[in-house]
Amino acid sequence: MSLESTSFALVAATLVAALLRAAAPIILAALGGLIAELAGVVNVALEGLMLLAAFFGVIGSAYALQWFPGAAPWVAPLAGLLAGLVAAVLGALLLAVFHLEFGADLIVAGIGINLLAAGLTVFLMVTLTGDKGSTAALASAVLPVLHLPGLAGWPALDTLLNGDGRGGHPLLVWVAFGAAALLSFLLYRTRLGLRLRAVGENPVAARAGGLPAKRLQYLALAASGVLAGLGGLYLAMGYLTLFQAEMSAGRGFLALAAVFMGGRRPLGTVLAALLFGASSVLATQLALFDIPSQVVYMVPPLVTIVALVVFSQRRAAAQRRLAAASLHQWRAAPQAAPQGETTS
Amino acid sequence: MTTPSDGLQRPPAWVAIALALALGFALTCLVSRTPGIAFHALLTGPMPQLRWSDETGWQLMRLTRVGTVIEDTVTLSLLGLAVLFGFRARQFSIGADGQFFLGALAATWVGVQLGGFPLLGLPVAVVAALSAGFLWGGIAGVLKARFGASEIVTTLMLNLIAVQLFRAVVTHAFHDSGIAYIATPAVPTPALLAPLLPRTHVTALVLLVPLATALAAWLLARTTLGYELRVVGDAPAFAAQTGVPVARTVALSMAIGGAFAGLAGFHVSHGLLKRLPVDLNPGLGFEGLVVALLARNEPRAVPLAALLYAYLKTGAQAMELASDVSREMVLVIQACIVLLVVSQRLLPQRWLQVSWLKRKAPR
Secondary structure (H helix, E strand, C coil): CCHHHHHHHHHHHHHHHHHHHHHHHHHHHHHHHHHHHHCCCCCCCHHHHHHHHHHHHHHHHHHHHHHCCCCCCCHHHHHHHHHHHHHHHHHHHHHHHHHHHCCCCHHHHHHHHHHHHHHHHHHHHHHHHCCCCECCCCCCCCCCEECCCCCCCCHHHHHHHHCCCCCCEEHHHHHHHHHHHHHHHHHHHCHHHHHHHHHHHCHHHHHHCCCCHHHHHHHHHHHHHHHHHHHHHHHHHHHCCCCECCCCCCHHHHHHHHHHHCCCCHHHHHHHHHHHHHHHHHHHHHCCCCCCHHHHHHHHHHHHHHHHHHHHHHHHHHHHHHHHHHHHHHHHHHHHHHHCCCCC | CCCCCCCCCCCCHHHHHHHHHHHHHHHHHHHCCCHHHHHHHHHHCCCCEEEEECCCEEEEECHHHHHHHHHHHHHHHHHHHHHHHHHHCCCCCCCHHHHHHHHHHHHHHHHHHCCCCHHHHHHHHHHHHHHHHHHHHHHHHHHHHHHCCCHHHHHHHHHHHHHHHHHHHHHHHCCCCCCCCCECCCCCCCHHHCCCCCCCCCCHHHHHHHHHHHHHHHHHHHCHHHHHHHHHHHCHHHHHHCCCCHHHHHHHHHHHHHHHHHHHHHHHHHHHHCCCECCCCCCHHHHHHHHHHHCCCCHHHHHHHHHHHHHHHHHHHHHHHHCCCCCCHHHHHHHHHHHHHCCCCCCCHHHHHHHHHHHCCCC
């Protein structure tokens, strides 16, 4: 390989590695959005659930460090992980209770949970640390990093799989892709997945068929909380090691967009989330040139809108084709039916 | 809005508010050393105080806080109406923030350009703000109506773009070099907009609230467009079958909402701030959303909901000054109000069904 192609591969690998890290939280939250959406309970609260997990993860790990200073190094991250996940699942279950038991509109209740999360995290942060901006004053833990050994001989591959500094990607980056595969298997290859999708497709029919529809929707929202929570934890205990007010910065909504853009399928959802990650990497690259920062910040939302329009357009066209085809079939049917023939 | 079909009564709004306040009080007791003082400040802080002193006699104190409540009520009423239009057509458009920013920018620009002609400048500024909001809201509307792009996502993204556009314009094109911070030139205020209350920004623009509310109520209840909008919101399939132009109505619902948000921008630029700083705080649009939810999408209830919201907001600041509780506690109360207000019932269905079964045959 020539020198140019080697360095080109290295640059590409650096960008892709950055993309993986930027997309990981969106992928995790989007998978959470996907399972809820397929079970018929669209989760608008992903953003708030990410915030809850990020905050309680940092607080949990920080207090574990304070209370058990001599404990093994894995105690504090684990405490943070558990605290964050419990908080996110509780948030998701609160949404479930308000929708399924109290009859609240799901989207509005989701917005309510987002408000609750934004207020509660800042309120508790001020109460615990006296700071309104971030928990920088608290020492908190980092979730583990996975370094793949034995790649030192291939710099481009090493950068791709271990990140820019070749220190290894945060474990949650791999978890994000693992979760996508796992969720895909769960939804399309297991009985539970079939039941979840059946409830989402037609809850009344599912209930008539003997499925515990409400319990399945609780389950889907709780799983959604776990996945969105992992995304939030990645932000506060991987990407950064502190909690900032509003640190999810719209990623939960991007995740929701990814679900719809991806056509409510696991692979499509992951690809859409990667696209959003790519637009934020593009923004950081553009910032290196002499372009006003405001223009750079407009790039990710613009890309999102354009992508959404293109995908919605294609889906609408597909639906129109389907409708036209069935209309054609229906028109052809009366003549064909007596002879028992099938027209297509 | 329509009543729930299962015959169970929705809890009235005051129950939701009382419950949320009680929850807030419980939370305050958990974290504060002086929960009584904190909550007293929250609930009575925005009220004026009558005070006696020997030199001046009776005097009304804390008018500034009353002023803040009234100013916020005006802005939030307009933003609440803005969100409501989309909601009535069942469009979860949350783009009031961006429409508000561009409306304020347009109004300020016109105000500065036509500074010498107050009689002409004021109406033109209103029109500019209305059109800016209408157009920006219309973008999301057309994207939804023409391409089926989810309005939740597009309006959110348009908010981000509008805020950055605002900052780019204020930083690079339209700023006052004579002041120490980055902001637009000040709008020269005509005598028409002199404060009605001393030491506040409460001006004749307060009249915008009854006017805009009446206009919104009239549009929704008395015009063809309003009828189509409600039909599209309540029964989209019926609307499509009976020949209501669904796409046009959807697009217009968001554009009209945008015009109201633009009007809120006009109020902020001409009534409150006079010059817009580059770091004008985003997020007001979401407060408008809470107001619309609190009013249960009924235009005539919007001013009251806005007043409640503004009251709590000012009370929260008073609470932060008077005690060790931060003002974000009010966000928690507001979130609880939203959750409780949209609930159809406040007990799990299972518990209610027992008594329900006695009265009617099971479904």
